[in-house]
Amino acid sequence: xxxxxxxxxxxxxxLSTTEKLYLPQVVQGLRTTFKHLFKKNITVQYPxxxxxxxxxxxxxxxxxxxxxxxxxxxxxxxxxxxxxxANCIHIVAGExxxxxxxxxxxxxxxxxLRCIYCGMCEEACPVDAIELTPEYDIVGRxxxxxxxxxxxxxxxxxxxxxxxxxKNPRITGYAGTGDRExxxxxxxxxx
Amino acid sequence: xxxxxxxxxxxxxILALVIVGILNGAVAYCIYFERKISAWLQDxxxxxxxxxxxxxxxxxxxxxxxxxxxxxxxxxxxPLFLFAPFMALVLGFIGFxxxxxxxxxxxxxxxxxxxxAQVADPGIGILYLLGIGGLAVYGVVLGGWANNNKYxxxxxMRATAQMLSYEIPMxxxxxxxxxxxxxxxxxxxxxxQVGNGNIWNICLHPVAFIILLTxxxxxxxxxxxxxxxAEQELIGGYHTExxxxxxxxxxxxxxxxxxxxxxxxxxxxxxxWHLPWIPGLQPEDVSIGxxxxxxxxxxxxxxxxxFFFMWVRWTLPRFRFDQLMRLSWKGLMPISLALMCYTSVxxxxxxxxxxxxxLGGELGVVFIVLAxxxxxxxxxxxxxxxxxxxxxxxxAGAP
Numbered sequence: 006x007x008x009x010x011x012x013x014x015x016x017x018x019x020l021s022t023t024e025k026l027y028l029p030q031v032v033q034g035l036r037t038t039f040k041h042l043f044k045k046n047i048t049v050q051y052p053x054x055x056x057x058x059x060x061x062x063x064x065x066x067x068x069x070x071x072x073x074x075x076x077x078x079x080x081x082x083x084x085x086x087x088x089x090x091a092n093c094i095h096i097v098a099g100e101x102x103x104x105x106x107x108x109x110x111x112x113x114x115x116x117x118l119r120c121i122y123c124g125m126c127e128e129a130c131p132v133d134a135i136e137l138t139p140e141y142d143i144v145g146r147x148x149x150x151x152x153x154x155x156x157x158x159x160x161x162x163x164x165x166x167x168x169x170x171x172k173n174p175r176i177t178g179y180a181g182t183g184d185r186e187x188x189x190x191x192x193x194x195x196x
Numbered sequence: 197x198x199x200x201x202x203x204x205x206x207x208x209x210i211l212a213l214v215i216v217g218i219l220n221g222a223v224a225y226c227i228y229f230e231r232k233i234s235a236w237l238q239d240x241x242x243x244x245x246x247x248x249x250x251x252x253x254x255x256x257x258x259x260x261x262x263x264x265x266x267x268x269x270x271x272x273x274x275p276l277f278l279f280a281p282f283m284a285l286v287l288g289f290i291g292f293x294x295x296x297x298x299x300x301x302x303x304x305x306x307x308x309x310x311x312x313a314q315v316a317d318p319g320i321g322i323l324y325l326l327g328i329g330g331l332a333v334y335g336v337v338l339g340g341w342a343n344n345n346k347y348x349x350x351x352x353m354r355a356t357a358q359m360l361s362y363e364i365p366m367x368x369x370x371x372x373x374x375x376x377x378x379x380x381x382x383x384x385x386x387x388x389q390v391g392n393g394n395i396w397n398i399c400l401h402p403v404a405f406i407i408l409l410t411x412x413x414x415x416x417x418x419x420x421x422x423x424x425x426a427e428q429e430l431i432g433g434y435h436t437e438x439x440x441x442x443x444x445x446x447x448x449x450x451x452x453x454x455x456x457x458x459x460x461x462x463x464x465x466x467x468x469w470h471l472p473w474i475p476g477l478q479p480e481d482v483s484i485g486x487x488x489x490x491x492x493x494x495x496x497x498x499x500x501x502x503f504f505f506m507w508v509r510w511t512l513p514r515f516r517f518d519q520l521m522r523l524s525w526k527g528l529m530p531i532s533l534a535l536m537c538y539t540s541v542x543x544x545x546x547x548x549x550x551x552x553x554x555l556g557g558e559l560g561v562v563f564i565v566l567a568x569x570x571x572x573x574x575x576x577x578x579x580x581x582x583x584x585x586x587x588x589x590x591x592a593g594a595p
Contacts, residue, residue: 026566031512038511041236045239048241
């Protein structure tokens with residue numbers, strides 16, 4: 006409740022003589038807008054011209070990184086799926102065909118329409134496999150199309166790896182190669 | 197063929213067809229330029245996707261209007277609902293009929309004037325334009341009424357009140373010109389301005405010109421007087437319930453009305469098709485080439501006016517309704533009335549075309565009106581001093 010004494014009523018200022026005539030003010034306004042007629046316009050012709058990337062860590066569409074052996078870096082640990090506040094990640098894990106890890110994602114679906122682009126999956130990932138890219142203009146003709154599967158997310162990586170290099174491509178070992186220390190902080194709160 | 201054209205009626209019909217054809221296109225492109233100019237004034241680009249420079253945009257818009265579903269809401273007054281857009285469009289267009297596009301024409305070059313390049317030249321002249329202008333509000337009023345929508349109804353009420361208020365100073369300003377020229381037919385008014393040593397009426401009566409311009413803005417429902425379509429208060433105003441082609445017709449009607457209005461101001465104050473000292477644009481040039489030249493000069497003047505209309509629209513905010521009323525009844529009307537009286541005295545004294553007498557009188561009249569205004573407790577513009585006093589409260593810790 007606003008108290009009566011807290012209300013400030015600001016008096017409308019009296020107009021000066023020229024202002025009362027309207028016309029000088031009208032002419033002034035017309036002059037201002039006329040100047041803008043010759044100014045360079047500030048429109049960016051969007052699909053043809055794009056603005057330069059201004060924010061380094063822009064959180065756009067996700068990608069699934071590949072490791073240096075061109076395998077999907079994800080180890081299907083479900084950390085991102087657990088961390089996701091929007092419940093947009095769905096992983097189906099399978100036994101890994103490779104020696105250095107136990108699991109790999111057979112299926113990795115990410116609903117880009119449901120996602121709130123908070124970046125918590127990126128933070129939760131112990132192997133930096135999921136990352137948000139600066140890419141923002143993703144389109145689709147249906148809701149189903151906007152659920153990105155593994156191939157699509159890997160394709161995003163192929164598109165964006167030059168623009169945004171993978172954060173720490175060395176972290177690949179899951180069976181004690183020594184690099185584990187760097188991401189150990191992410192496991193807090195799991196218990 | 198030529199013999200047939202020498203008949204004024206045949207010539208008028210052909211001229212009418214040509215002019216309506218051209219103006220239909222012009223009106224469509226008015227919408228394109230409205231959008232372009234608004235964009236340029238706001239440092240934007242404007243429509244540029246449809247065709248080169250977006251020039252096919254009006255066609256696309258028109259196609260859209262035609263193809264959209266034509267909805268007639270359930271509770272509207274159906275005959276009036278259907279009639280109102282026609283009213284708006286037709287009354288916007290028939291004003292063109294008496295605009296003097298190109299003076300007298302000698303078609304076969306035998307030195308005898310055959311026809312005048314004007315669709316109709318009724319004896320009532322300018323009164324016809326006034327009548328059409330007064331009727332034009334019916335498009336808005338009927339539209340607002342038939343809608344069965346309270347916001348549209350408000351818009352119609354506003355438009356009516358506004359039209360009533362602004363017709364009066366408009367009529368008085370037109371009377372000033374009619375008194376000066378001693379003529380009521382538009383072509384004669386142009387010739388009177390040429391005959392007066394190439395001094396157009398704007399030089400004689402600049403204040404009347406400004407007042408007439410203001411009232412034309414009000415008559416055509418353009419910003420800053422577009423209270424009938426104040427979308428912040430009234431949704432869409434009088435055309436809230438209209439869609440598809442019916443909305444398009446209101447839209448076109450507004451621009452057609454703008455062209456008629458600017459044509460009227462040009463004829464009355466800016467010499468119509470005339471430009472001083474340029475051969476081919478004088479009353480004695482009656483060849484077909486001169487007629488076309490005169491028509492293009494007239495068209496160019498209208499184009500400048502249309503630009504001005506749009507320029508003002510994207511510069512000035514809308515008046516509040518009480519301000520609008522005050523401006524007309526307390527501001528424009530006394531000034532134009534005083535000017536009219538002064539002009540009639542000048543006409544009686546035989547000084548109606550004297551530059552010094554006219555300008556001096558105009559300035560004197562404006563000065564007197566302003567002085568009276570300054571003494572009043574309720575001035576025309578600004579805060580009304582007869583409003584209750586405001587107590588200023590401040591919170592305890594406020595600076």
